[in-house]
Amino acid sequence: MSLNLGVLSIQGDVNENILSIKAAIDALDIDGTVTSVRTPDEISKVDGLVIPGGESTTIGQLSLFNGALKILKEKIEQGMPVLGICAGMILLSKTVKDKVVGKIDQPLLNILDIKLERNSFGRQRESFESDISLNSIGIPTFNGVFIRAPSISDVGSDVEILSKFNGKIIAVKKNNVIGVAFHPELTSDISLHKYFVNLTNTLKN
Template sequence: MSGINIGVLAVQGDVAENVMATKMAIEDLGMDGIVTEVKTPEQIEDLDGLVIPGGESTVIGTLSLVNGSLKKIKEKIASGMPVFGICAGMIMLSKKAKDRVVGEMDQPLLDYLDVRIERNTFGRQKDSFESEISMEKIGISKFQGVFIRAPSIIETGKDVEIISKFNEKIIAVKQGNILGTSFHPELTGDISLHKYFVGLVKAKH
């Protein structure tokens, strides 16, 4: 069996950091695989797994809609491809998003992750912070969460598993082949969450 092919959606956001963290995760697990920056539907077609990084979800969604990537990502998720949405990436995967300040947002969403998200729950850029969190359900007892304009999940559907909370707010979930976090794991030296995602990809490969 050939190695796995994981893409990082390279429209905007923490692309390089996620490429690096995913490469390190594959290496640490002793697996064969490549990690590439992807933008086009053609590049997405060949993937075994996809990371949608943090950034500005409205920009990422709009640009992906324009070039047809959004439609291809939906098709790939439907066929079982694991996807990891980080901060803005999790917002993009969701069914509904509203902003704590602005209210309901009319932005392109993938409409797959059965959650309702509140953008900017923890404040704006200047309110960024780090805190230790736990994800016992997926075997990660201690993790340093980096929260930058972070959203939270205010409602979950019946198939959504809550992985972590911070101050009683939901900050990490899993639904089938979809993993979503409010915080930025790629900005820490800890690759345990990326390793968990790589494991999901390997299991489907």
């Protein structure tokens, strides 16, 4: 049966993720499609979902408003694979604080037991690119594009650390859930999207 992938289309970098997932499906030669999804009905039909980068407060508030947040939580808890990128990883977390403002109250999916700090590397002028590695999922080098990126200081016992940068955790995995602080969709390297499409395909079959 054809694989049905989605990119959450509330706000943010939706189109670039659609292009990366498309390229990954083609490269893997898998029978699958990718669409942008926003309504609870659209979300209910996908086998795997990318939550893209953007502003986490905006995406959180609006997906609470249209009911997307509720069905997302249900589906992810039932095992739907999800790739949370930057703002997407923030939404997956249990608690967040901001580097400058401190404690903040924003709608979250409350899925990953991680201690997350927003804007952890500083403001936009401090945004950076650097080589990172995701060895445990078979990606030895990857161009990490960090834009006002979050980082994780601590993880629960059920969360696997995929990568660190200068001591800060920048990629995590818990079964079907992956969170990364950087933006693979802004690079031409599709290896992380390929890993995610493969994971979705394996879990479906």
